[in-house]
Amino acid sequence: MTFLEKIRSAQTKTNSKLCIGLDTSLSNVPEFLLKEENPVLAFNKEIIDATKDLACAYKPNVAYYEAYGIKGMQALEGTLAYIPKSTFTIADIKRGDIGATSDQYAIAYQELFPFDAITISPYMGSDSVGSFLQREDRGVFFLGLTSNQGAKDFQYLELTNGKKLYEEVTDKVRQWNNEKYNCGLVVGATKPSELSALRERAPELPFLIPGIGAQGGSLSDVLKANGEGIAIINVSRAICGASKGKDFAEAARSAAMKLVDEMR
């Protein structure tokens, strides 16, 4: 299946746009799981078991696994293997480097860890992203307008061509998408009016939308702003951190169910 077919298929099967962010560090894991050989992996497996009929996608943020060293790499590998094949997977890596180096990142996160999609920072431009766009069945979500305050520092800067930087990035991503239709855009849930304008600007691009919940974005605002476009809506802490007790997986399921009900 192509990148877009995979997203559509996973969303149809679950009747959901929810992506669960698996940003798991040891300090998130309930105490009773710390005796497990790999507590991060054990935690993720329980979250997946409890939510796999509700989540169209899972998105581990690789930073959490890197901070956990070799056990983190094992947890990442085990987590990816445990996610049902029909569910979409995104490695949140936000990398970007010269071509020869991007080739290596593509090996890491398209082959060694065969994720369906990755996130990439656009700052280094066209020749830094080509490595990631070689395969029809693997996609890239480029950082467009991020959900954090600091987005203002550069992304909102006004260019002499009349656009803001994030709009210029969006237009460039639309060009990059023209060959294999394997590009998408990260657009923060905390900025619904800009999200709505970006949806008009790039109706064909799938959006990966983080920032609901802990970061302050509202699901109903996002759904309205996004309209009919393909969107994967990521929630991390509000689901995976819904409880720190023995009932963490049930609590995660309840939190996910509430969001999915609202989507449906």
Place this chain on the structure above:
Amino acid sequence: MTFLEKIRSAQTKTNSKLCIGLDTSLSNVPEFLLKEENPVLAFNKEIIDATKDLACAYKPNVAYYEAYGIKGMQALEGTLAYIPKSTFTIADIKRGDIGATSDQYAIAYQELFPFDAITISPYMGSDSVGSFLQREDRGVFFLGLTSNQGAKDFQYLELTNGKKLYEEVTDKVRQWNNEKYNCGLVVGATKPSELSALRERAPELPFLIPGIGAQGGSLSDVLKANGEGIAIINVSRAICGASKGKDFAEAARSAAMKLVDEMR
């Protein structure tokens, strides 16, 4: 020692501004080393043995180690441990994410792998970089003007405030530097006239300058353009790939010596 003291001390000790980029993949390693338990680590150790009196710094690009999986993480750890304590170390990671995630990257590349400095992409702005700037003894080189062609896509864009994007980034990095003096800038060797102008703009910032050799930058142009500023000049392929035979370490030493002679 602080970030700047570490750089100065390493450069004084070696009388050199040369940083050797350890961008080691299995396909770079000469055949006779492939029987080693960890060929990438074995390769790096020989390069370090052959060049440690000539290099003020080593810079592994983490992409190459990620592409090699768990053995890559072991190679990265072993390489960092093998570099002499007086030599400056840079993890080329080009990360950048929201604060909570950047905290995790800081754990990974300032604590778990205790590098003296890391490279960071500025696209997500102030609150995405604070995690990396907490320690006086650890520095950050922000992507300013990169050495690749694609730098034109966004970094050169003209802003309505009269600056180019990379100049705006430079000004912001100067602000970030004001608290703990632990910031630097990545400026590509392939753009000597812009390098010279950036040196005037930010005389106090250490520059990490990649792009000599395989990417086409000229050492003499860089030295002239940089003038008296603190600079760490990175060369990867022209040293580590100088030979693919049994003499690879000697060939690396000769290539490094030639560059250092020109610097001196």
